[in-house]
Amino acid sequence: MDTAVQTFDPTPEPTPRPSDNAPQLRTLLLTDLVDSTGLIERLGDTPASDLFRAHDRLVLQLQQQWRGRLIDRSDGMLLLFERPIDGLGFALDYSRGLIQLGNERDIDLRARVGLHVGEVLTWRNSPEAVSVGAKPLEVEGLAKPMAARLMAMARPGQILLSAVAEPLAHRAARELGERGQHLAWKSWGRWRFKGVPEAQQVFEVGEPGIAPLRAPSNTPKAWRDIPLWRRPAALAAEAALLAGGALGLWFITRPEPAIAFNQRDWVVVGDLRNLTGQSTLDDSLAQAFRISLEQSRYVNVLSDLKARDTLGRMQRAPGTVLDRAIASEIAIRDGARAVILPTVAEVGGRVRVSAEVIDPHTQTTVYSESADGNGAASTLDSIDDVTAALREKLGEALASIEKDSVPLPQVATKNLDALRAYALGQKAYAHAQFREALGFYQRATALDPQFALAWLGQTRVQASAVNAEAAIDPLHTARSLRAHLAPREALYLDAWDAEIEAPAQALAKWKELASLYPDYWPAQANVATHFMAQNRFREALPFAQRSTSSKNELAALGYDTIGRANLGLEDYRGARGAFGQAVARGVGSSLRRAAATEAAQRNFPRAAQLLDGAPKDDLYPHFDKIAVALDKGEWDAARAHARSAMALAGKEQGSFPARLFQLPAAVSDWLSGDGEKALQGARLTVDQALQALAQPVDANAADDAALGLMAAIFAQRLGDGDSADRMLKTLDSKPGLLAVPVVGELSRVARAEMLSAANRPTEAITLLEPLLTGSEQYQARVALFGAYAAAGKDRLAMEQSQWLQRHRGLAYVELGCAQCQQALNVVDGNLSVLRMAELLKSAGQLDESRQQLARFDHLWPPQSLPGYLRVRRESVLSPASN
Template sequence: MTNETDALSSDRQLKTLVLTDLCDSVALTARIGDAAAAELFRTLDVRALQLLQRWKGQLIDRSDGMFLLFDVPAQGLGFALDYLDALAEIGKQRELPLQARVGIHVGDVLFWRNDEDAVAAGAKPLDVEGVAKPTAARLMALARPNQILLSAVAEALLRPSQRELGERGAHLQWKSHGRWYFKGLPTLQEVFEVGVAGNAPLRMPARSNKAWRRLPLWRRPVALVAELLLVVAVGAMAWILVRPEPAIAFAERDWVVLGDVNNLTDNQLLGDGLNRAFRIGLEQSRYVNILSELKARDTLTRMLLPEGSAIDRVTASGIAVREGARAVLIPVVRESSGKLQVSVDVVEPESGRVVYTVHSSGIGTSTVLQSMDDVIGQLRGRLGEALADVEKSSAPLPKVATANLDALHAYAAAQAAYASGEAEKSIQYFDVATRVDSGFAMARLGKMRALVNLGRYEEARHELESAAEFRSRLTTREALYMDAWSADLLSGSDSEAFQAWAVLAELYPDHQGASVNAAAAALLLGRYTEAAKFASRADIPQSGQRGGVLRLLGRIRLAQDQVDAALLLLRDPDALPAAGMSRYLVTAMAASGDKNGAHEVLRLLPTGDPGLKLDAAALALDQGRNADALSISEAAAAACPGSSFMCDFMHVAGLVTKAAAGSCASSREVGRILDRVVQGRGDGDAGDASGRRFLAGAAIYAAQRMGSGINVTEKLPLLKRAARESNDASALRIIELVEINQLRMSGDAAGAVARLQPLVNGEELFQVHSLLAQAYADAGDKGGQQREASWMQKHRGRAYAEWIGSAPLQALNVRDSLGTPLAGGCLRPTAEKSILR
């Protein structure tokens, strides 16, 4: 990669792009004359600059229109609305038809500055490029006069934040104009319009040779002609044809809402149990997305319905309309003519009418699951899924779940308890299900998940191993889910865990948990682009975990140094937990420079979260309150006297905080912390092996930062061998950093620089730059040292949000991002051997 490319990559930023075009400017000039036009354009320029100052925008280019950038989407929209109003006002004063078209998009752009010779020859001082620019240009060109068109990304960010525009925001109307093809862009773009009724057209844009709307096949010209001929040919016989059954225009990956089973029998086991069986069966499809129970219940609350309300046809239709689901499915079980019939009513949400019904019957309760299988197969075919795919991905419910209705009933009760936040209670129900059917693998997986939620990892591992013995009793989806947890809990490799979650998320995009876990696993590895991809995929209106998704995505954006985007996400009302604030908002505010505001928010948060104490210590260092940082970290470690992974983590974080504060740690203290981390002496929970290896590396690195010439030849090879055998990429990264630092400390600064430079790839450890700065300083390269110091100051978001190894190095990252030399330290070479023995 060339230096030029590196420079461009380092200047990639998330921005709101606004492009405007003054309508019929040439005709206007011809009408009023060159002199009058020049004076008019000067007036417009002055007004535009005033609005730019108000809305904190940046003018990149102008001719008949303007190319503008804004840090916050709401600022871009506020400018566009005010600019159109200004044109109308000036046009009214001068009796001229002044109108403009506007396109708004949010995306990454690349910045670079042209050299002085190019500027002298007429080039702009600053150039901006990226796919986001032609996207905004196509939107602008498509717009009608006085029309503001938005991309789907811009609309998704702006609509929830329209209140930031004050009273004007309350009167805005939003309208979707469908999906469009833009010339030169490979993917379909959904186009939205925003404006005030009476001022904005709020009409479908006209197609052009550079933008055309995607139309259903039946509306295309050739198809219309064929349809007309067909109508003429069969019109004479129409009276003898049976009117076709109405259907829903269901497309692949459309959403459905599953209502409660309408149990018309006296057997109570045919209620919740069948509802659970129906969900399990339909989830085998990669064609249909089912709204989660958590999201459905959350929507019920927002509909002001009592907790526990039945999700019948009317209620389910209301949920579907709110969440954009295409269809409602209402399972029904009844006795008819001595048979037990299972059916599903397919309901159109807007009208609430039953579009069609599929059904199957058998004799006795022993046939009910077989009938359910038959109904699900029919339904998938009627919704448009290929028959071959249905046959390929379907397994009989008794085989992949349980044939025992009592076990199914207990399993349904367990899932309901877990969804209500009663993990301990759910374990009791899961145990009932597996006592009735010991091979009920899904119930074992459910218990495993509840145990993880309670932090009982050893028990969770045991339950996971038990479930694996009955792998043949799982659907493909659930088997992949088990594989992902196995990689997470048993392999000791963060890389394997990420790959497993990513596979499940790619194959089943409606599995929100898979996308969230894949994003979290990628963030834990420092793979920020992939983390953002999976977290963004999980950020959909139908998600039942949207608050957690927004907080995760906010932390990822912060790690990508997109601080404004992170703040926007973390201040979203859906992202704020019951306490009203989140710890991630604290770090984003601190990274943005609002340290006092971050401190005030921190004071409002509950004090029990260990991670919050880590953030509090980092913020104290950021504010120059080193003594407070030491006090916070020492109190956190003292409050955790056990040997669990979390307690070991807090002790290592305390050691890192001491290094960051320029304080001392005795050789005895460092040795004790290293011993407990490496040996993993536990209280029934051995913790995460990969995490322990990273913690050991972080502890050694912190010890290095306190002194010089530390001998790492004894413990480091053992750590490195274990990391290699486990394919532990994260641990290998910190171990390599320790080795390079040892090389620098031995006097080979040039060798350290040579090994560090290839590590810089955009997703490297923050401490790579800190170590580079030290190595450059040791080599007498002040320019290199200043470059790295500048990089750290510009990437304070990464300093706070880096999550590799669960973020034990946060205190050093934040301290180094201040750009001032670190004084202090206390270790001496004579004590080194005892430290690492």
Template structure:
């Protein structure tokens, strides 16, 4: 078969079609004569060419009227209005009745270029055909003189974009003339008129043999009904076969931007609520990703635009390009009679073209949630989501949110308040939503987040339980999120499996990969954590600073301090420029201790924010690294005093930190009585009835108190603590409790003259996730056994893991100063040993020089 020349190949494009007809043109020529008519038409053609340049249109054909194509619906509308103005002005100049009728439609057309031979013989250079063309022609033929008639699809797109016509667009009137049957068309089409009041007819068009208004069934001839039904069936079948695919390259997990939902009904109840419903409906998809409102607001801020102002299609397209969204969705709600319509336009952000328009409508305002579901499903299909996935990942909005629009609006406003950190307003709005619909589980989840972030444990757990009691009223993704939080707050076991499942099922729902990376970091599984942290540290994540912080910690733990410092700098930029304590850690690992100290001094304790106090641990570690004993102790004392404003858990934490610092840097050392008191206080809390996570943290602090007693030489006190330590098996599960129990028992065995038992207890932990203190104790045990070679192996490992010493979580990093001191001590011993070893046996760790005051026991 011969190849079709490129010039004759057809292409399918989504276009705006405008057909015009100059009314009574034959009578006009007869009235003024051929020469005058030719002059008139030349003048009119010149004006039309100017309008086409202004509105980016293309003339395809002309005779008494014109056939024109436009890329954007609003350009076609602008041309039509200007064309009628030109006719009116020219008619007044010539004192002639110049009027035209126009028909407008949007849809797919096929176009191809004729051969040079055909053009030379009189053919047009470009041919355009498609089902959209006769639809525009039927509308044009139906119109009265001076009337612009539109299809429902054209009205939907043009009305939403009329604001781009500035003041003239604001003065337009839109009118529905009901549903009409056109000869040759399979079903009734709703016909609209647009124009300026006082200029446009804004009247019902007259019917004809080729177009008649839809009448009640009892008024139609039976034969007509039968014919229409048969023809409808045939054409629907044909449409199913040849229906076009969307003109956008959209792949699974690509992003879309919801540019807002314009409420044109005057019903304030629909403000915000329908946009939130649309988002929730789309977010059920695992195929389509939706940029969060917080991310859009963040990008608008970078563009120095007001995030509270409604976005135009142009602004939304620019935001989409910046954030990597493949499509912009501009939606609106209209009221036509007592019917409410929800419409969505799909816009290509690269060129601003409208690619498709989808709508659904129903009777009464309460039909809108069903219409949103319908349009969302069609949209997902148009973007390429398989029908099986659509059925699997879609639940009706009233079943997974609320059927009450007032409750939905309160919820939507609460999310907006959360975005600007107005938690008091958000709490009141969530409560209002629950007052209206007590089963609104998403509102319970919102309150749980507020209370938990504010460390208000009891109400947070109460709201969690309320959400769990209505989990069937949540979308599938949010059910998985809720179950992860249930394990986070209620289960003794690590919630890692639940977060990992969420990250696997919904990889672009950033809570999943971000929390997965965190719990892998907690378990020292740094290499495994890295891809999850990187998956969340993408530009589309509005909380990108958090997973970037995770990436930096992982890099630091893996010995990539320079990379880590760059990542922390990026996280600081994302977070508004505030210094991160981990930037100081990276600087310290790189040996830039002066810079580290200067940065860490900028991070001051803040009322109501206990995490701000934890930079004191880093300042202590840096001070110890610089042999600044008094400064380290003073920092620890100050942190202990400040901790009283943050609650009893933090008080115990920082009193233990003070004892640790005194042990490492003070001639007096730690206090046996104080350590015993802190141990007993922690054990009592662990035995209590508080939440399981708090009790687990208390038990870890008790084990740390015992270990500090061991390291301080209070062997009898540590033995009493171990003997009195309860098993509390209901708290078993966390990684740090498992290895810490072994460590204190192993250390006690060595102190009591059984170093072999210490090695036996700790050797099974050497799987790549072992804690720094496990290696420290093994080195001490092998020293006690006289096995210098094995001790040197563990000190070599320690000397290569200063970054890990800073990063290990271990109960909110309580062991960090001890880890850092022990690593630097090991490196110092290794350097001393290397001087007496042959060159090929001497390890050569790359660490900043440090002199520690008090060696490990």
């Protein structure tokens, strides 16, 4: 999938208008990149230019998405939009995009943004003026300095709107999708702008956790309009007069208990109870109540469509009445702060409109409001009176409701306790605490045996823990409960079905789900993971970045994926920053990735320090411990780590994790000089992979195939071609496995190695060169290096050696056969230096050969080398033969 931003003209021709000079109503967006000059000084010219190119790509992409027109730019930008919601959508995505760019470079990157709607005059400059540097289009009018004042007073990361822009954008916020329902809208009162006679109302909108949501600062051109009686001197005098009476007044008129609403908290409005007997009033009164309450600046009202969607996930009939109990459960599931139940009744000949404010966790009434009127015609006025009173009291204090107002996962189950257990499982899974997550998912299915997504959670956690055999039964249970899933969740089930039982089709399934539901974060994350498994790191990054949305409960894992993709691209700074974000969010397994990042740069002390922080009972950091020890030439330490790993993995004899660690153990034996034991380990790995593939069901079939091929490739180096022959014959009868990209590629590498061993290197080169797509496996390059050398193509062989030495990040992070090849990759990277010295000597470049040999000696001191490598080293030092 090509994820590059399409090139387009950022200033397309406007739609023809009757008069190009007539004032036009437009939305103006002004931005200013905070401390852009300081960024250049801190980063340096080249990294800063890379940053600004990435910034420009972001802006072009967002212009296209939100139909914006770029008018001017320097440290900031001026853009025009047809509608305020388009300008707001651009601003929100721009703010999030800047944070992501900053995180990738370990810097704080934010912008100030001002949004205003007003009339502007536009005119085109002549071609001659444009050719000497003028802008193609000029924009002027009072709206422009208004937007500039808003932008200048904004805090870093803040989006400020004028009183004209705010209601237009607020009304259309639903067009932003689910994100629009969770925006925070705040009023910062009236402000005076220099050159503008009237005070202006200023608003802020932003995403919690991203926007500052704090009052703007006074500037020389914009300051808060404070009435005389609220200025400091007047307040001091007033305070002295009022203090004495305040205490007594409090005892006389204690406030009613109320809910401690934060501005723009969410509420659920239950169905209106009409007790008048006039059923024709039902729909009109309910709609009037909702519309009136939506005018509040203190709360957002959960839309009726959203409430009905949640009702579906509760597996209730579409027409279920939203009474006290049902509306309270909806509030708990969606993280709303309270429920409001309206009632219309006839009391003593008068029509009474009342509303109860309910704590959803206890379903108790916190307080109520009512208003009476004469006849049905009075109900609309009474509704306005009740909602006005509610809007005043929703800001009073009651902290008890605030504790649990976090949305629960939006999944289908009728059991609220099962949903809570599932939510805890999601939280544990986000921190890569797979054992705890499995326990919570199992608790959820015990409470609700028909909770299909909790069964699927068990499949996911078992697969993540490299225990795919145990993932099959819960997958089959989830499949049998498909009818209980919402359409999106059913597609999620299909993707996991492919993941376990048809791996060649899995990426297509995840991409389909990600395309249909762009805000469904698991799909984005799994597309990224599949691209990464195929070494398509650049394609993986956009999907991984989307999965770090603040609304994704598993966002922390997205940062780990970003780090792994950056490491595969040799972007060590980006990898370090992303892994730091993941660790800070509780993903302990990212410590080993961070260690690999340091080891790839040969910062071994820091790598060891990070690996020491990994849990002692965690099996998979041993991959990195073995690889780092081999990288340093510490063969005994590598073998000790391999024995520890085998002891941990061997708790289940013949398990897939036990099979995985046999290959790095064999590589450690080889570097220690025990070639016979290394060959035994490689053959045993091939035998066990073939045994697993012969079973009726092998949940790890793709990984077993890749593992067996990698072990066979290693065995060929040790003189055993039979293992590769057996693996390839078995896979020829399994076309579904050969369709898995990694398996198909490694099978070609194994065939090429067999051809090279049979003195047919030219045929091996023909087989390998088409694999060089930019996402090839590291061992494909190793095999091509050997084939070029055997064919006498020394220059091409040397190019491969240089490539292997430059791509140490890939050597460490490549997933391949579930990372079983990491140790071999790292070793081959170092050995390529010795092979380069050998090639240079054979080409008569003796000085260059000695330089390469000195590099090799720095990597692995001569006294530590096993006998067969010591012989090769000494042959480079021996005089050239005539």
